[in-house]
Amino acid sequence: MTLPESLDFSHLYSNETKARKPSPLKTCIHLFQDPNIIFLGGGLPLSDYFPWDNLTAQSPLPPFQKGIGAVPSGSKEDTLNIHVKKNEKNGNDIPLARALQYGFTPGQPEMLSFLREHTQKIHDMKYADWDVIASTGNTNAWESTLRIFCNRGDVILAEEYSFSSSLAAAEAQGVITVPVPVDSFGIVPEKLEELLDSWTEGAPKPKLLYTIPTGQNPTGTSLSSERKEAIYRIAQKHNFLIVEDEPYYFLQVGDYVPDLKKREEINSAPRPTHQEFLDSLVKTFLSCDTDGRVVRLDSFSKVLAPGTRMGWITASKKLLRPYVSLHEMTIQAPAGFTQVLVSGTLNRWGQEGYLDWLIGLRHEYVAKRDHTIDSLSKYLPQSDAFKVLPPVAGMFFTIDIDASAHPDFKTKFDSDPAKVEAAIYERVIKSGVLVVPGSWFKTVGDTVPPQPKTSDNAKKNEIFFRGTYAAVAPEKLEAGLKRLGDALKEEFGFAA
Amino acid sequence: MTLPESLDFSHLYSNETKARKPSPLKTCIHLFQDPNIIFLGGGLPLSDYFPWDNLTAQSPLPPFQKGIGAVPSGSKEDTLNIHVKKNEKNGNDIPLARALQYGFTPGQPEMLSFLREHTQKIHDMKYADWDVIASTGNTNAWESTLRIFCNRGDVILAEEYSFSSSLAAAEAQGVITVPVPVDSFGIVPEKLEELLDSWTEGAPKPKLLYTIPTGQNPTGTSLSSERKEAIYRIAQKHNFLIVEDEPYYFLQVGDYVPDLKKREEINSAPRPTHQEFLDSLVKTFLSCDTDGRVVRLDSFSKVLAPGTRMGWITASKKLLRPYVSLHEMTIQAPAGFTQVLVSGTLNRWGQEGYLDWLIGLRHEYVAKRDHTIDSLSKYLPQSDAFKVLPPVAGMFFTIDIDASAHPDFKTKFDSDPAKVEAAIYERVIKSGVLVVPGSWFKTVGDTVPPQPKTSDNAKKNEIFFRGTYAAVAPEKLEAGLKRLGDALKEEFGFAA
Numbered sequence: 001m002t003l004p005e006s007l008d009f010s011h012l013y014s015n016e017t018k019a020r021k022p023s024p025l026k027t028c029i030h031l032f033q034d035p036n037i038i039f040l041g042g043g044l045p046l047s048d049y050f051p052w053d054n055l056t057a058q059s060p061l062p063p064f065q066k067g068i069g070a071v072p073s074g075s076k077e078d079t080l081n082i083h084v085k086k087n088e089k090n091g092n093d094i095p096l097a098r099a100l101q102y103g104f105t106p107g108q109p110e111m112l113s114f115l116r117e118h119t120q121k122i123h124d125m126k127y128a129d130w131d132v133i134a135s136t137g138n139t140n141a142w143e144s145t146l147r148i149f150c151n152r153g154d155v156i157l158a159e160e161y162s163f164s165s166s167l168a169a170a171e172a173q174g175v176i177t178v179p180v181p182v183d184s185f186g187i188v189p190e191k192l193e194e195l196l197d198s199w200t201e202g203a204p205k206p207k208l209l210y211t212i213p214t215g216q217n218p219t220g221t222s223l224s225s226e227r228k229e230a231i232y233r234i235a236q237k238h239n240f241l242i243v244e245d246e247p248y249y250f251l252q253v254g255d256y257v258p259d260l261k262k263r264e265e266i267n268s269a270p271r272p273t274h275q276e277f278l279d280s281l282v283k284t285f286l287s288c289d290t291d292g293r294v295v296r297l298d299s300f301s302k303v304l305a306p307g308t309r310m311g312w313i314t315a316s317k318k319l320l321r322p323y324v325s326l327h328e329m330t331i332q333a334p335a336g337f338t339q340v341l342v343s344g345t346l347n348r349w350g351q352e353g354y355l356d357w358l359i360g361l362r363h364e365y366v367a368k369r370d371h372t373i374d375s376l377s378k379y380l381p382q383s384d385a386f387k388v389l390p391p392v393a394g395m396f397f398t399i400d401i402d403a404s405a406h407p408d409f410k411t412k413f414d415s416d417p418a419k420v421e422a423a424i425y426e427r428v429i430k431s432g433v434l435v436v437p438g439s440w441f442k443t444v445g446d447t448v449p450p451q452p453k454t455s456d457n458a459k460k461n462e463i464f465f466r467g468t469y470a471a472v473a474p475e476k477l478e479a480g481l482k483r484l485g486d487a488l489k490e491e492f493g494f495a496a
Numbered sequence: 497m498t499l500p501e502s503l504d505f506s507h508l509y510s511n512e513t514k515a516r517k518p519s520p521l522k523t524c525i526h527l528f529q530d531p532n533i534i535f536l537g538g539g540l541p542l543s544d545y546f547p548w549d550n551l552t553a554q555s556p557l558p559p560f561q562k563g564i565g566a567v568p569s570g571s572k573e574d575t576l577n578i579h580v581k582k583n584e585k586n587g588n589d590i591p592l593a594r595a596l597q598y599g600f601t602p603g604q605p606e607m608l609s610f611l612r613e614h615t616q617k618i619h620d621m622k623y624a625d626w627d628v629i630a631s632t633g634n635t636n637a638w639e640s641t642l643r644i645f646c647n648r649g650d651v652i653l654a655e656e657y658s659f660s661s662s663l664a665a666a667e668a669q670g671v672i673t674v675p676v677p678v679d680s681f682g683i684v685p686e687k688l689e690e691l692l693d694s695w696t697e698g699a700p701k702p703k704l705l706y707t708i709p710t711g712q713n714p715t716g717t718s719l720s721s722e723r724k725e726a727i728y729r730i731a732q733k734h735n736f737l738i739v740e741d742e743p744y745y746f747l748q749v750g751d752y753v754p755d756l757k758k759r760e761e762i763n764s765a766p767r768p769t770h771q772e773f774l775d776s777l778v779k780t781f782l783s784c785d786t787d788g789r790v791v792r793l794d795s796f797s798k799v800l801a802p803g804t805r806m807g808w809i810t811a812s813k814k815l816l817r818p819y820v821s822l823h824e825m826t827i828q829a830p831a832g833f834t835q836v837l838v839s840g841t842l843n844r845w846g847q848e849g850y851l852d853w854l855i856g857l858r859h860e861y862v863a864k865r866d867h868t869i870d871s872l873s874k875y876l877p878q879s880d881a882f883k884v885l886p887p888v889a890g891m892f893f894t895i896d897i898d899a900s901a902h903p904d905f906k907t908k909f910d911s912d913p914a915k916v917e918a919a920i921y922e923r924v925i926k927s928g929v930l931v932v933p934g935s936w937f938k939t940v941g942d943t944v945p946p947q948p949k950t951s952d953n954a955k956k957n958e959i960f961f962r963g964t965y966a967a968v969a970p971e972k973l974e975a976g977l978k979r980l981g982d983a984l985k986e987e988f989g990f991a992a
Contacts, residue, residue, distance in 0.1 A: 020668040023661045024936040031930050032967070038976030040963040041930035043713065043743075043798070043891045048565040048969075049857060050801040051841060056552040069544040100803030136632070140826045165519050169825045172516040217539065247539075302539070305546040307596030307832025329665045330636045335831035336803025345547060361545060395539045434527050434537035440520040467536040471528070473544075480534030 002128050003292045003316055009241060010318075012207045017148050017322045026328060029103065047097035050086070055096060055337070057082045059345050062353030068360035082344040092347035099336035105327050106320075107134030107312070107334070111343040115312050117351055121278065123314075124287040133320050134339070135311045136331050138245050138297040142210070143169045144330070145243055145295060148322045149207050150175045157209040157240070159187060161441040163217045166210060166245070178206060179443035184389050186216060186223040189230035196238045208241040214282060215248035215394015218441040218466035222252070222393045225283035232288040240293075241319075244285040247299045247311075248394035250358045252281060253366045256373050256390030263370065274355045277362075282393075292316030300342060302395070302470075303361060308342055310334040365395075368469040368477070372397055375478045379485025381494040395470035398438065399488075404461040407493045421463045424491055428465075431487040433480045438464035498624050499788045499812055505737060506814075508703045513644050513818045522824065525599065543593035546582070551592060551833070553578045555841050558849030564856035578840040588843035595832035601823050602816075603630030603808070603830070607839040611808050613847055617774065619810075620783040629816050630835070631807045632827050634741050634793040638706070639665045640826070641739055641791060644818045645703050646671045653705040653736070655683060657937040659713045662706060662741070674702060675939035680885050682712060682719040685726035692734045704737040710778060711744035711890015714937040714962035718748070718889045721779035728784040736789075737815075740781040743795045743807075744890035746854045748777060749862045752869050752886030759866065770851045773858075778889075788812030796838060798891070798966075799857060804838055806830040861891075864965040864973070868893055871974045875981025877990040891966035894934065895984075900957040903989045917959045920987055924961075927983040929976045934960035 031037045032044065060072045061080045072079035086096040094108045106112065115132045119125070135141040150156065152174030158167065160179040170177050181191040199205060209231070213223040223231075235242050257263040272280070286296045292315070299311035313323055327333070346354055373390045376399070380386045385405030391397055401424070403409060403417035413419040421437050428435055467484070469477055489496050527533045528540065556568045557576045568575035582592040590604045602608065611628045615621070631637040646652065648670030654663065656675040666673050677687040695701060705727070709719040719727075731738050753759040768776070781790045788811070795807035809819055823829070842850055869886045872895070876882050881901030887893055897920070899905060899913035909915040917933050924931055963980070965973055985992050 015670070016668050019670070021664055023664055025660055025932065028930060028932070031925075036928050037925070038929045038972055038979060039967050040965070040973075040976050040980070041932050042967065043964055044967040045798055045802065045891075046565070046966065046969065047801075049860065051555040051564070051853070052801075052837065053554045053556075053568050055837075058549045059547040060549075068547070069542070072549050100801035102797075102802045136827055136831075139828055143826050164521055165825055168517055168519055172512050172825070174511070174515070301598075302541055305543075305548075305596035305832070306541065306598045307546075307829075309828065309831040329661055329668070330639050331632055331827065332635055332805065333803075335632075335805040335834045336801070337833035337837055338831045341548065341551075341833055357547070364545065395541075429527075429533070432532050433534045434524060436521065436524070436537050468539055469536070470542065471535050471538065471540040473542065476534055477536070480536050483534060484536070 001126065003318070007291050008318070009293060012149050012241060013322060014147065014149055014151050014154075016151075017326075020322070020325050020329075022325060023328060032103070042102070044102050047086070047101055050097065050100045052096060052100070053086050055084045055340060057341055057345070062349050063356040064360045068357060068364065080345070080348055082341065082348060084340050084344050093344055094336075094340050096336070096340060099340045101336075102332070105333050106324055107132075108339045108343060110347060111339050114343060114346050114351075118354065119314055121351060121355075122281065123284055126287070126290045127292060127316070129317045130292070130314060131317050131320055132312045132314045133323060133327075134334050135297070135313050136309045136334050137301055137306075137311045138247055138299045139165060140331065141297045141311060141313055142166050142243070142245060144323060144326055145208075145297075146170055146173050146175055148326060149241070153204065155204050155206045157192075157206045158443050159211060159216060159219070160443055161219055161438060162210070162443050163212060163245075164441050167441075167443055176445060177210075177443050178445040180209070182219060182221065184221060186213065186219075186221040186227060187211065187231060189227055189234060192231060193234050196234065205238065206240050208243050209235065210243050210245065211285075212245045212248070213285065214246055215251055215391060215396065217248075217394070218396060218398065218436070218438060220389070220391035220394055220396040220398050220466075222282065222391070228283060228285055229288055232285060235293060236291065241295060242285050242293060243295045243297065245297045246284070247302045249281075249284070249298070250303050250361060251365045251395060252393040253362060253369045253391070254280070255392060256370065258373075258377075271359060274352060277355060277359050286314060292319060295319060303358065304342065308334075308338050310338050310342060368474070369397075371474055371477060372467075372469040372481065375481040376485070379482045381485070381489045381492055383492075383494070385492070386488065395468045397467050397469065398464045399435075399467070400462055400464045401488075402461055403463050405492060417461045417463045424465070424488065427491050428484055428487045431483045433483040433487070435465040435467040435484060438466060441466070497622065499814070503787050504814070505789060508645050508737065509818060510643065510645055510647050510650075512647075513822075516818070516821050516825075518821060519824060528599070538598070540598050543582070543597055546593065546596045548592060548596070549582050551580045551836060553837055553841070558845050559852040560856045564853060564860065576841070576844055578837065578844060580836050580840050589840055590836050592832070592836060595836045597832075598828070601829050602820055603628075604835045604839060606843060607835050610839060610842050610847075614850065615810055617847060617851075618777065619780055622783070622786045623788060623812070625813045626788070626810060627813045627816055628808045628810045629819060629823075630830050631793070631809050632805045632830050633797055633802075633807045634743055634795045635661060636827065637793045637807060637809055638662050638739070638741060640819060640822055641704075641793075642666055642669050642671055644822060645737070649700065651700050651702045653688075653702045654939050655707060655712060655715070656939055657715055657934060658706070658939050659708060659741075660937050663937075663939055672941060673706075673939050674941040676705070678715060678717065680717060682709065682715075682717040682723060683707065683727060685723055685730060688727060689730050692730065701734065702736050704739050705731065706739050706741065707781075708741045708744070709781065710742055711747055711887060711892065713744075713890070714892060714894065714932070714934060716885070716887035716890055716892040716894050716962075718778065718887070724779060724781055725784055728781060731789060732787065737791060738781050738789060739791045739793065741793045742780070743798045745777075745780070745794070746799050746857060747861045747891060748889045749858060749865045749887070750776070751888060752866065754869075754873075767855060770848060770855075773851060773855050782810060788815065791815060799854065800838065804830075804834050806834050806838060864970070865893075867970055867973060868963075868965040868977065871977040872981070875978045877981070877985050877988055879988075879990070881988070882984065891964045893963050893965065894960045895931075895963070896958055896960045897984075898957055899959050901988060905957075913957045913959045920959075920961070920984065923987050924980055924983045927979045929979040929983070931961040931963040931980060934962060937962070
């Protein structure tokens with residue numbers, strides 16, 4: 001199905017997007033490839049003067065039998081040589097001469113065709129005229145999304161707690177973020193609907209919902225397929241876009257199994273088939289999208305490496321147009337070296353090899369998550385005041401703390417949970433471990449639109465800290481969690 | 497000399513910059529490197545899971561005896577192997593594990609220290625508290641500059657004709673660009689001063705001058721040291737910033753020597769010493785800057801390759817701060833692969849080797865410029881209606897045309913030079929060559945500030961086309977210029 005012409009979201013564009021004229025130079029750049037034209041049109045340096053003649057990298061080889069962290073030995077059994085030449089077109093490689101030249105703002109074709117095929121494997125696309133373009137990662141893609149859709153004073157929705165850089169980007173641009181209530185499983189559709197149904201008349205309605213559906217940052221929650229469908233229907237009813245920021249999508253680690261024997265059984269089962277892996281992935285907003293109102297931001301940062309500075313945006317061809325126009329005036333395209341190496345690696349691994357990589361990556365994160373939750377059960381104060389919900393995806397865990405359980409809550413801290421939070425933060429750093437206060441991620445909406453629903457009264461003394469099991473090796477992780485537990489015990493007056 | 501506190505340009509910041517809060521997460525990211533802290537603070541993936549173990553590239557070897565375009569043979573005599581490992585710190589290399597991780601928004605230290613040393617060689621820095629930060633190239637750096645300083649409705653200055661993407665970026669942001677009159681040698685300081693002295697009272701004054709001083713795009717003109725000093729004094733008087741966009745700075749090819757014998761003599765002289773080369777470079781705005789009011793944008797696009805997507809910004813430490821804050825929310829940093837390879841190459845070449853490269857590059861462009869002007873003298877219609885001023889820098893030449901010399905000027909074209917321009921453009925493309933109409937680059941200022949000074953009456957029928965000698969090899973270049981000459985002869989009714 002092709003999207004009907006009548007479904008058009010251009011009324012949601014910012015003044016900037018509406019005013020952005022295509023550069024006249026772009027109208028003739030295609031003539032650079034025309035064999036009948038001698039191109040004296042644009043300042044493209046001769047590739048003869050690019051100083052790099054060829055590029056080689058080594059990666060492990062699918063199916064990554066020794067684990068994705070195993071160092072390739074250099075032998076044929078476990079090592080892939082990615083060797084790309086300047087002027088030779090070898091298989092699906094992007095020749096260096098092209099990758100290092102101007103052009104191809106949407107991304108190099110060899111990279112994009114891999115990503116399109118990947119998209120079809122992962123998502124159940126409901127319409128035909130979608131596409132992908134390269135980005136320089138989700139941070140930039142989100143900031144650009146704000147530029148493309150929002151004017152100063154416009155309103156967007158975001159989870160009650162969200163990635164602080166994303167919120168700060170909106171704030172700097174003068175965009176008002178209205179918080180959407182969440183529970184332990186992410187956005188609560190009924191509360192979202194209530195919020196929108198009772199929207200102050202005449203107040204500007206939200207243009208889009210910004211959400212991190214899987215392994216949400218900072219809460220670690222993941223939205224179920226059912227909630228996504230419900231939220232999508234609300235987006236249709238109130239006609240806003242959904243921007244799903246999904247850096248952690250492939251870190252879906254499943255339910256935590258506390259019973260070690262059972263866990264052992266699961267872990268010793270054969271590796272899942274590719275189909276089993278694909279079936280295990282939660283449904284995406286993109287897969288719900290029948291209107292072309294979802295913009296999905298994917299990134300290689302968490303699955304390959306942050307320093308690739310590359311990701312991709314998936315949406316309707318129509319909605320991608322303003323992104324390309326903006327990219328022409330800003331990033332132009334991800335770095336040529338990145339495109340050569342990432343595309344060179346992925347096209348050699350193949351779609352199936354990439355799934356092997358993702359399965360291997362998940363395997364690592366399952367172990368990290370399990371080790372974290374095991375350790376927290378061991379080291380946290382044994383009290384109802386400290387709660388940990390094992391995450392099913394992502395890099396983050398949270399420790400929910402009832403601040404009123406602090407013995408000095410009413411005295412030293414004037415019954416103010418924020419003061420308890422600050423005291424804990426100070427103490428954990430002194431104890432040699434870093435976790436981050438939840439208040440750093442609070443979505444503070446303006447009061448022009450309806451007042452954000454504040455959390456229920458029962459929760460009013462609840463604070464939380466965000467930790468991650470991503471950044472350190474297992475032994476260090478456990479040592480860190482012990483320090484954390486000890487610090488909390490000390491602060492709250494439990495016996496160590 | 498350190499800049500005095502009293503010299504402060506923060507009143508020129510945009511509302512966005514003033515509102516931009518540092519991400520609270522950035523206040524603790526330094527603890528990632530603290531050996532006493534177990535870092536469970538941020539979503540940094542383990543570098544063990546980055547799939548690239550090492551990276552190798554080959555480049556030619558200084559002093560590039562066979563020319564910068566010579567393909568390295570692989571032998572020790574002419575080939576440099578840049579081999580960078582994931583976890584080993586080898587000399588000045590950036591280990592892959594660090595380059596591919598988050599962090600280092602201003603750029604990797606090994607890259608920055610090379611650029612700082614380079615800056616000291618090239619510029620005569622007048623104050624001590626300057627610095628450099630990495631950018632993803634001048635297109636993005638300029639667009640960010642607009643975000644940092646300008647609100648909608650703010651005013652900037654730019655050359656009467658300027659790079660269309662730069663102008664379009666300002667226009668989309670609602671920033672008004674007032675054109676500054678130019679002649680064959682760039683901005684005319686007296687006219688700039690007149691423009692500012694007679695500024696409409698109460699109208700918003702320009703926050704900055706955007707200029708491409710060397711090998712200007714599209715006019716090919718270059719500003720002399722004297723004009724730069726005069727313009728700098730005007731900037732002080734009227735208190736605006738100067739943003740010098742200098743992608744072509746190292747393509748300074750000197751005066752055109754029409755006499756072939758004399759040229760032969762010059763060309764057969766020994767290669768200039770590094771000191772002679774440095775002395776030959778025109779003084780920069782940065783070298784005039786005693787106040788910290790110059791922001792310089794440099795790029796590797798024209799000297800190494802556009803696809804590096806890397807450049808750097810040089811300014812006072814104070815003025816660089818809002819750039820870093822914006823980069824944290826947008827690009828974060830140039831791609832890790834780029835930093836590893838560019839830094840790995842430059843640090844192996846060394847400062848002196850890089851000068852050899854730049855001298856070699858200039859050598860190529862001298863030949864291209866000479867060949868172009870020789871060919872134009874040969875193929876253009878022999879008439880005063882067609883003028884070519886040989887450029888002394890950059891990639892571009894212009895052909896100035898008196899449109900009224902067209903036999904159908906008053907009849908078919910209604911005495912409208914724009915119509916002649918359109919007819920020429922159509923004909924040259926049909927003839928199999930692409931050059932770009934000058935009108936595509938016109939800086940169209942709004943009329944809210946004073947009316948832009950229109951060109952003198954004598955010039956009112958003058959149109960021009962921009963061509964480049966960068967993009968094609970010598971034989972093709974000459975063939976293209978012949979096609980161009982023939983097309984113009986045909987259009988203007990000269991015998992072929």
